[in-house]
Every structure is written in structure tokens, then in C-alpha cells.
Amino acid sequence: MKNFLARTIFDEEHDMFRDTCREFVEQEIRPNVDRWHEQGFCDRSMYRAAGQLGLLGITSPEEFGGGGMGSDYRFNAILSEELAQADCGSVIVSVQVINDLVIPYLERFATDEQKSRFLAPLCSGEKIGAIAMTEPGAGADLAGIRSTALKNENGDYVLNGSKTFISNGVQADFTIVVAVTDPSAGRAGVSLIIVEDGMEGYTKTGPLKKVGLKAQDTAELSFENVIVPAANLLGEEGAGFGYLRTNLAQERISIAVGSIATSRRAFDLVYQHSQDRKTFGSRLIDHQAYGWELAKMATEIQSAQSFVDAAVEAKIKGELDEVTASMAKYLTTELQIKVVNTALQLHGGYGFMMEYPIATHYLDSRVQPIYGGPNEIMLEIISRRLAKGIH
Known part of the structure; x- marks a missing residue:
């Protein structure tokens, strides 16, 4: 939409970043859209290319491979705007899940050790992340979550339950899972647990067949007595809600x-x-x-x-x-x-x-x-x- 009101929220640095995003779309996205629609997900190489250009973790600390832009959300917005030019909504969602959902939780609540394990490889594009809130019986009502992560005698969590409609779910190397750690505490008993791909009892189904977003990897997740180390608790126990x-x-x-x-x-x-x-x-x-x-x-x-x-x-x-x-x-x-x-x-x-x-x-x-x-x-x-x- 040209020849309409000029947008005044961006400066020269943002314009330079937009040029980088635009080039990324033309080189890495457009040539692959049709193939990604057929296979049901975007190539992992897309995330690595985005990471190399500094398009992931834009606001994250530089010590963990981020862009160090702090609270300047305009960079996130510019990336989404340019991705829209690729005529593939799947890519917008896949990237936003990392930049606007997973990374903010790691930035705010992860320990430095967790940031090294999870945030740094997200920013570089070497790992893909997801967050799992929705369940078959609990969508917008997070108080209805039934997945449980109860501690065993070793102090680790035993995760049971299921999640559905999880964006990036199949490809994710790790997923932040919302689970009940204290069934007697109501909302104060909900915690965030980082579940890593390959953990025994953790299975994924997908990519799910959807009306649209054909290239967006969406999955159902199942947890059957999955042992998650206590070190994978994100933030404080009971503070998840x-x-x-x-x-x-x-x-x-x-x-x-x-x-x-x-x-x-x-x-x-x-x-x-x-x-x-x-x-x-x-x-x-x-x-x-x-x-x-x-x-x-x-x-x-x-x-x-x-x-x-x-x-x-x-x-x-x-x-x-x-x-x-x-x-x-x-x-x-x-x-x-x-x-x-x-x-x-x-x-x-x-x-x-x-x-x-x-x-x-x-x-x-x-x-x-x-x-x-x-x-x-x-x-x-x-x-x-x-x-x-x-x-």
C-alpha cells in the first residue's frame, strides 16, 4: 500500500534491517514455498539461515547469540511484515512462535545454564522451539489444563498428558510444556517444564492436516511417564500461570x-x-x-x-x-x-x-x-x- 499515510515509527536502522529481511524472503523463502506446502513444514535450513542473519532472538542478549535489541519490538514487527510478502502465512507463524512465544519465556525466566542450552541454539537457528499450552479439553481456558508433572523420589518430574495444535511441534528440539505440578493448588500449581526431543515416553503426531497454513508444522504431543530432570523447570515451580x-x-x-x-x-x-x-x-x-x-x-x-x-x-x-x-x-x-x-x-x-x-x-x-x-x-x-x- 503505497501513497498512503507515511509510517513514522521506524528509523534508518530499522530500514536497514528491513532490507535484510526482504533479501532473506527473496532468497530463502519464496523459492521454497510450494515445496514446503507439499511436505507440510519448512526446512530446518530456513531457521539456520534466519539465525545467521540475526533474524531470530532479535531482542535477546548478545552473550547468548541474540541481537541485543532489548525492548525494541519494531524489529520483530518488521520481520513479520516482510515475511507476509512471501505469500506463505506458515512462515510467519513458524518464526513468530520462536521470536514472540518461546524466546520471551527463556529471556525472562531461564537460568544462564538453560539459556546456554536452549536460548543460544534458538538464536542461531540450530534448534527449533515450541510451546505447548492447548490440550484436547483445555484451549483458551488454561485453568482447565490436565497434564501433570509430579516429582518422583529423585526430585525429577514425571510428565503425563497430551497437548494438541502445537505449532512447530514435530520439528521442535525442545518444547516448553505447561503442566500441573501441584494438583491441590489450583492456578498456583501450574509450572513450565522444558521437554526435550527424544525423551522416553514422549511421542509426536503430525504434521496435522489443516485447512490452511499447509507448510506450518502443527502437532499433537503425548507424554507417558516422561522423566524430565528438575533442571528443566523454567522459573519457579507453581509460577507458570x-x-x-x-x-x-x-x-x-x-x-x-x-x-x-x-x-x-x-x-x-x-x-x-x-x-x-x-x-x-x-x-x-x-x-x-x-x-x-x-x-x-x-x-x-x-x-x-x-x-x-x-x-x-x-x-x-x-x-x-x-x-x-x-x-x-x-x-x-x-x-x-x-x-x-x-x-x-x-x-x-x-x-x-x-x-x-x-x-x-x-x-x-x-x-x-x-x-x-x-x-x-x-x-x-x-x-x-x-x-x-x-x-
Whole structure:
């Protein structure tokens, strides 16, 4: 979307980083998208290439191989925006899981020894990480988690249970698992345990067959008496529920960033199509019905982008709260569904053909209002704040 309001949240250093991301997309992503869709996951070499360019662990400490950018979330946002140009939502999710879900927990709560074992190889791209919250009977309601990790006589944890819809789950070299360590303590009995690939009793099923995100490795995980060393406890025992709350805002703003970037990409695709395609002797964009639809999309995208940029700035200042992030997630994911659907419609029959990128966006977009907390939960979070008289 060119020729709209200039975005003022970036400086020259960010522009240089964007150039690096753009080159990465052209060299490492675009040539492989079709093959990744067929095989059901992205190559591990993609993560290594990203690590070598400093695209993983952007905000992590330099001593553990990170970029040392601290709280400057704009770098994360730029990467997601450029990944959207590859017309493969799977890549956005796969990378965001590492940068915006797994790494923040390791940065905040891991010991230096754990950071050396897990954070450093994540930043280099040598290892892939995942986080497992959702269970067959517990989705957005984390209080409903039934997986248990109870200590044995040696002080290690014995993990039992299952997780589902776990992004990066099959390829993950380690997974942060949310489990109950004290069944009598309610929310105060939930902990985060790092489970490593190959541990006895730990099995993975996948990649799962999904409507969209065909190249995103999504798995079901099963734990049967898995012995996890006490050294793999992340943070303090019983503090897991509180830890999860600390990162909800970042998880949801990351989804919002990806959604608005994808909406912009979908608009660019249909705008170009409207310039190239002619009916009744005129370009599609010259037909009023078509032009008005583009005008409505452009206006809504511009409005949502301004909101997201403001939320990103709040994130940098440490002022982004769960409610504002929920607003951003709700607004942008609902808009993405609307924009992509309209963009496909305006492609006509071509939009229904998988060789056109808009078709992939159509399939990939449907999950946006669901994952990271269904949008019904986002509305509940927002409405509860309003009910308290705070706005």
C-alpha cells in the first residue's frame, strides 16, 4: 500500500534491517514455498539461515547469540511484515512462535545454564522451539489444563498428558510444556517444564492436516511417564500461570502485526490485478463497483495499521496491556478475513486457483481469529475491562 499515510515509527536502522529481511524472503523463502506446502513444514535450513542473519532472538542478549535489541519490538514487527510478502502465512507463524512465544519465556525466566542450552541454539537457528499450552479439553481456558508433572523420589518430574495444535511441534528440539505440578493448588500449581526431543515416553503426531497454513508444522504431543530432570523447570515451580500472563500481550500483538501485514499484501495483490485485468474494454479499477471496494479496503487497512503502530510503540515503552493487545488482535484478524475474502472475490475465477497467491492467503487467514485466543475471548477480555468502568 503505497501513497498512503507515511509510517513514522521506524528509523534508518530499522530500514536497514528491513532490507535484510526482504533479501532473506527473496532468497530463502519464496523459492521454497510450494515445496514446503507439499511436505507440510519448512526446512530446518530456513531457521539456520534466519539465525545467521540475526533474524531470530532479535531482542535477546548478545552473550547468548541474540541481537541485543532489548525492548525494541519494531524489529520483530518488521520481520513479520516482510515475511507476509512471501505469500506463505506458515512462515510467519513458524518464526513468530520462536521470536514472540518461546524466546520471551527463556529471556525472562531461564537460568544462564538453560539459556546456554536452549536460548543460544534458538538464536542461531540450530534448534527449533515450541510451546505447548492447548490440550484436547483445555484451549483458551488454561485453568482447565490436565497434564501433570509430579516429582518422583529423585526430585525429577514425571510428565503425563497430551497437548494438541502445537505449532512447530514435530520439528521442535525442545518444547516448553505447561503442566500441573501441584494438583491441590489450583492456578498456583501450574509450572513450565522444558521437554526435550527424544525423551522416553514422549511421542509426536503430525504434521496435522489443516485447512490452511499447509507448510506450518502443527502437532499433537503425548507424554507417558516422561522423566524430565528438575533442571528443566523454567522459573519457579507453581509460577507458570503468572508467567503465561506476562507474555499474552506480546503474543497477541504479534498476531495483529502479521494480520495487518497480510491484509496489506492482499490489497497489493488485488490492486495490481485491477490494473492488469480488463473487462468491457476498461481496467477493473476503472469500474465503479470495483474501485469502491478497493477504496473501502484501503481505508480500513490504513485505520488498522495506525492502531497497530500505536500498539507497537506502547509495547516498546512497556505500556502495552492485555486489553489493548486483545483489541489489536480482534480488529486486525477480523479485518484480515474480510480483506482477503474481498480480494479473492475481486480476482474472479483466478482467485479460486491455487497458483494465485490470494488463494493461499484465503486458506491461511481463516485461523487468525482462532489461535492466540479465539476472538470471542478477546471480546470477553475487553468487555470485562469496560464493565469495571475503565476505558
